[in-house]
Amino acid sequence: xxxxxxxxxxxxxxxxxxxxxxxxxxxxxxxxxxxxxxxxxxxxxxxxxxxxxxxxxxxxxxxxxxxxxxxxxxxxxxxxxxxxxxxxxxxxxxxxxxxxxxxxxxxxxxxxxxxxxxxxxxxxxxxxxxxxxxxxxxxxxxxxxxxxxxxxxxxxxxxxxxxxxxxxxxxxxxxxxxxxxxxxxxxxxxxxxxxxxxxxxxxxxxxxxxxxxxxxxxxxxxxxxxxxxxxxxxxxxxxxxxxxxxxxxxxxxxxxxxxxxxxxxxxxxxxxxxxxxxxxxxxxxxxxxxxxxxxxxxxxxxxxxxxxxxxxxxxxxxxxxxxxxxxxxxxxxxxxxx
Amino acid sequence: xxxxxxxxxxxxxxxxxxxxxxxxxxxxxxxxxxxxxxxxxxxxxxxxxxxxxxxxxxxxxxxxxxxxxxxxxxxxxxxxxxxxxxxxxxxxxxxxxxxxxxxxxxxxxxxxxxxxxxxxxxxxxxxxxxxxxxxxxxxxxxxxxxxxxxx
Numbered sequence: 182x183x184x185x186x187x188x189x190x191x192x193x194x195x196x197x198x199x200x201x202x203x204x205x206x207x208x209x210x211x212x213x214x215x216x217x218x219x220x221x222x223x224x225x226x227x228x229x230x231x232x233x234x235x236x237x238x239x240x241x242x243x244x245x246x247x248x249x250x251x252x253x254x255x256x257x258x259x260x261x262x263x264x265x266x267x268x269x270x271x272x273x274x275x276x277x278x279x280x281x282x283x284x285x286x287x288x289x290x291x292x293x294x295x296x297x298x299x300x301x302x303x304x305x306x307x308x309x310x311x312x313x314x315x316x317x318x319x320x321x322x323x324x325x326x327x328x329x330x331x332x333x334x335x336x337x338x339x340x341x342x343x344x345x346x347x348x349x350x351x352x353x354x355x356x357x358x359x360x361x362x363x364x365x366x367x368x369x370x371x372x373x374x375x376x377x378x379x380x381x382x383x384x385x386x387x388x389x390x391x392x393x394x395x396x397x398x399x400x401x402x403x404x405x406x407x408x409x410x411x412x413x414x415x416x417x418x419x420x421x422x423x424x425x426x427x428x429x430x431x432x433x434x435x436x437x438x439x440x441x442x443x444x445x446x447x448x449x450x451x452x453x454x455x456x457x458x459x460x461x462x463x464x465x466x467x468x469x470x471x472x473x474x475x476x477x478x479x480x481x482x483x484x485x486x487x488x489x490x491x492x493x494x495x496x497x498x499x500x501x502x503x504x505x506x507x508x509x510x511x512x513x514x515x516x517x518x519x
Numbered sequence: 520x521x522x523x524x525x526x527x528x529x530x531x532x533x534x535x536x537x538x539x540x541x542x543x544x545x546x547x548x549x550x551x552x553x554x555x556x557x558x559x560x561x562x563x564x565x566x567x568x569x570x571x572x573x574x575x576x577x578x579x580x581x582x583x584x585x586x587x588x589x590x591x592x593x594x595x596x597x598x599x600x601x602x603x604x605x606x607x608x609x610x611x612x613x614x615x616x617x618x619x620x621x622x623x624x625x626x627x628x629x630x631x632x633x634x635x636x637x638x639x640x641x642x643x644x645x646x647x648x649x650x651x652x653x654x655x656x657x658x659x660x661x662x663x664x665x666x667x668x669x670x
Contacts, residue, residue, distance in 0.1 A: 288607075288665045346614055
C-alpha cells in the first residue's frame with residue numbers, strides 16, 4: 182500500500198499498480214530512486230548480489246616498530262602464549278626433513294603451545310626481587326650454620342604444599358605430616374632410652390639417629406600435626422615410667438650383651454683370683470662391681486668379648502678377641518702363617 | 520572443500536591415515552595438512568607438543584576426568600563460536616585456576632565481530648567453568664597460512 186501512495190500521480194495510478202502486481206521485479210527498477218525495498222517473493226531478481234571479500238587492513242607488526250632500548254617487561258608483563266607480532270625474534274620451530282627450513286614464527290601453533298618465559302627475563306626478575314625485598318626480614322644471626330639450627334630447633338616438621346593447574350587448591354596429600362627429631366637431643370637416661378627405642382620400633386634409624394613419625398590418618402594437616410606431637414610426647418613420657426614388671430627383666434631379655442652381668446666376667450675374676458692364690462667366693466653383686474682395671478689387659482678383653490657378641494662374628498672381631506686373649510694369658514703373639 | 524580445510528573436522532585418530540607414510544598412492548598432492556596433522560599422535564613430545572597443558576595429566580594428578588571433560592567442552596565451544604574461523608587446534612593451558620585458550624583464527628570477519636566474539640567467549644566460558652578464562656588468539660589471512668605440506 183505504501184508503494185501505491187508513494188507513486189501516486191494523476192493518470193498513472195492504474196498502470197503502475199497493475200505492473201507491480203503482475204511482476205514484482207519490475208518495481209525493482211525503481212529501487213535506486215526509492216526508499217523502500219520490495220519483497221521479492223518469487224526470487225526473480227536477475228542481479229544476484231555478490232559478496233565482496235573485504236580485505237581488512239592489518240597494521241604492521243608491533244615488533245617492527247619497537248625501539249632497541251625499550252623496556253621488555255612492559256611489552257610482555259605476564260605469562261602469555263607466544264604471539265609472533267609482539268616478539269621481535271626470528272624464531273622457527275618444527276620438525277622438517279633434512280635440507281628444509283622449519284616453519285617460521287607466524288601461524289605456528291607449536292610456538293603457541295610451549296610455555297615460554299618471555300615474562301621472566303633476568304632484568305624483570307631482578308626488579309621483582311627488589312620490589313618484594315621490603316617484605317623480607319633479616320635471617321637470625323645466631324642461626325648461621327646447620328649445626329646451630331639443629332641445636333636450637335631440634336624438631337623438624339615436614340609437610341608438602343601442592344600447586345596445580347586446576348580450579349581446586351586442595352590436595353589430599355597435603356594432610357601428611359612428618360616429624361623428625363634426633364634421639365640424642367631427647368633427654369633420656371639408659372632405661373628410658375631403651376624403652377623409648379622399643380616403643381618407636383621401626384621409626385628409629387640407627388644410621389642417622391633420627392626418629393621419624395608420620396601421620397596421615399586425619400583429614401586435615403593441623404589434626405595430623407597435633408597427632409604427631411601427641412605421639413612424641415606420649416612416647417617420651419611413657420619411656421620415663423618404670424613399671425613393676427620391668428624389674429623382672431632377665432639376662433635373656435637384654436637387648437645387648439653386657440659383659441659385667443655375664444659369665445665371662447665371673448670366669449675372668451675367678452681366674453685372676455686363682456692366679457694370685459686368693460681364691461674366694463664372691464656374691465653376684467660383688468662380681469658385677471668388681472673393678473677389672475686391676476687385671477692386666479682386662480679392659481681390652483672386656484671390649485673384645487663385648488664387641489664379639491654385640492657386633493657379631495667377623496674376621497675383625499675374632500682377630501681382636503684372639504689378640505686380647507693372648508695378651509691376657511701372656512702368650513706370644515700370633516705368627517702370620519705363610 | 521571448506522570442510523576439508525577445517526582441521527577440526529578431521530578427528531585426531533584419522534591423522535595417521537593422512538601421514539606421509541600413506542602417500543605413495545597419492546599422486547596429486549593436493550590435500551593440505553597443517554603441522555599438527557602432518558605429525559601423527561605418536562610424534563607427540565618428539566615433533567609436536569600436547570594441546571592441553573595441565574597438572575591433571577601428570578601421574579597422580581587430581582581432577583583428571585573433570586579437566587578432560589572441560590577441555591573437550593572448551594574445544595567444542597570455541598569451534599562452534601568461531602565457526603569456520605579456527606585454523607588450528609585449540610590449545611588449552613591452565614595455570615592455577617586460570618585457563619588460557621590459544622588458537623589461530625582466520626581474519627574473515629570484521630575486527631568488531633572478533634572483539635565481540637572474544638569477550639563473548641571469555642565471559643561465557645568463565646561463567647560456565649567458574650574460572651578466569653583468557654583467549655590468546657593469533658590471526659592469519661586464510662587457511663593457506665597454516666598449511667605445512669600437501670599430500
